[in-house]
Amino acid sequence: MPTQVAFFVEVLAGGLLAGVMYALVALGFVLIYKASGVFNFAQGSMVFFAALTFVSLTERGWNFWLALAVTLVVMVVLGVVIERTVLRPLVNQPQITLFMATIGLTFVLEGLSQLIWGSQPHGLELGIADVPIDWLSQKLNINISQFDIFAAFVAGALVAVLAVFFQKTRIGRALRAVADDHQAALAVGIPLQHIWAIVWAVAGFVALVAGLMWGVRNGVQYALTFTALKALPVLLIGGFESIPGAIIGGLIIGATEKLAEVYVGPMFGGGIESWFAYVVALLFLLVRPEGLYGEKHIDRV
Template identity: 70%
Template sequence: MDISFFFETLIGGLLSGVMYALVAIGFVLIYKASGVFNFAQGAMVFFAALTCVGFMDKFGMSLWLAIPATVLAMVVLGFAIERVVLRPLVNQPEITLFMATIGLAFFIEGLAQLIWGSQVHKLDLPIEDVPSEYIMEKFNIIVSNFDLIAAVICAVLVALLALMFAKTKVGRALRAVADDHQAAQAVGIPLQRIWAILWAVAGMVALVAGMLWGARNGVQFALTFIALKALPVLILGGFTSVPGAIVGGLIIGASEKLAEVYIGPHVGGGIEGWFPYVLALMFLLVRPEGLFGEKIIRRI
């Protein structure tokens, strides 16, 4: 086996896994604080990327003007979701909230295409998708500049989220709400406001994910299916853990790429589409709460 090719495949998978983790973090943020599995996260990724491109195409904005305009749009979307959808459903069963996010997903997808159109758009970021000369000279391994920079962007975003949760008043309130909604309300934490902030943050995470995946694959409806790749990531890492989303993303990205290269030729094409789900299913049988999830103990 060519060891250089193996490491190229492994590193490529790990860097793709970082972007899977970024989508999964959007799920974790909502689920951790509200107990809602946000099925609409993929639609938010699509809406964010399409809105950014729409601002550039229809209003002639530069990328650096379109990004803050899209951030504002995602914040407004997050606040609107909390006010119109979640607030009336407070204290309803979890399945009711889940079904609400399914309906929300279809609404957001339709709204994005109604405003900006349904054609495929090209998103040009100032990042060249070419092999890194430094990595090639230093380690004799071909790694894309785009993958490296995308991984750095994701790492910076995760670090900022960690600082927000650990050091800010809003972050402490978010942690309190995540631990116990009723106790948080009892000490005066405004639950609705915290949820609105959280949905706005999830919208901004969706923007970063949408731009990176949109630059690679084109801004199109298929971006909504990126969220499906986050499901095995969440199963491996745990639904309530940001570090778990990162580790799960790395595992899924690496295993998917290695399976495609080394197992795919023996079992037929398309293994990268279903192998992560098989891995997640096997993991569910051993540790259903995920690597970083809390064990649920039910007393009878």
């Protein structure tokens, strides 16, 4: 393969795979926004909290699976507690109030996790090294990290599990019902508060998965909370209410970001990767304000 093409493929694939990582974070936002109309600013700190809890447990000599299970339980409990203490008292309040509450929650969670586990950064290993796959680099001269591939598989599996949960189970159906129409859900006897607690618990689970993946990539440290900000352009592109949207949005952001950095960056002297995603998102806002997969409002004429 000519070097130019190989290089392009490498950049594109790297971008798409990075996009999957963004999508992982964006998923957590989508879940909560869909079910309760709350934009959960604290999703990033939940990611941080999950990763830090897991890494601290393993560093204390816990078995991998045990640590994973315990962290999962912690995240589920955390989700339920947040629903009880933050959201339930604010039910029926304007959206902006709830949004502000989640901003407050962000700082509480950040403080809490560092209070419990300390503030030094940790490295995280899942047994899959972040190194290029050998035969790809030898045969085609393309460097793609095997961990990226692994992360993509994990993300795919997670989405599949969520899809089955939403489509096939009684609770999943109730979740979609609540997302569609709160009032009607109440009227048929679906207890909104249970459903919200479940959604927060699921979002906690998604945060754990995202936290592990990002933890391996960048280390488990305070900066992990900023991954939430990376999810914003993904949501603007994909739409706040759509799981497929989050995935597609993530891929678009990941790919354009990397391609722009490599091919457009040099014109500006480089360093455009960190903000280019927002430019793309803004352009999208002008053309399609509801995002690619934003909920279609069904209007009968």
